[in-house]
Amino acid sequence: MKCMRATGLLTAALCLLLSSAVTAGDPEAGKIKASTCMGCHGIEGLTNAYPTFRVPRLGGQHAEYLVDAxxxxxxxxxxHPAMRANMANLSEQDMRDIAAWFAAESRD
Ligand code: HEC
Structure with missing residues (x-):
């Protein structure tokens, strides 16, 4: 963590406080957390392999919309059973990170 390199107890405490709170989405963290989503949402043509069903495109959508969804x-x-199962273990921070990554993506 970059800010932890700063000296001073107060700065360190502030850094800890900020990193534990729910903050704006971090697209880099989101990219890793989104890897399980790509089996469905990352497939070209946006259809799941089996059973075949259509999957909405997430790349380029607004982050707020994605978090809400x-x-x-x-x-x-x-x-939606598949989506419900996939969301069960995500925290709000996970959702924000993932949404930040998808929102920054403009893959067609
Ligand atoms: C098993 C396949 C599958 C996986 C894995 C999956 N999804 Fe989905 N997702 C779907 C389908 C199908 C829909 C459309 C459901 C519907 O009709 O409501 C959907 C819908 C969504 C939507 C709503 C999009 C919109 O335009 O309204 C979001 C957001 C979303 N998924 C995010 C994720 C994220 C984030 C992950 C990974 C943590 C994930 N999904 C994993 C199949 C999947």
């Missing part, structure tokens, strides 16, 4: 699956406001 993920929360909706997790909470059951949106019904």
């Amino acid at each position: 993920m929360q909706a699956y997790k909470e059951g406001r949106r019904e």
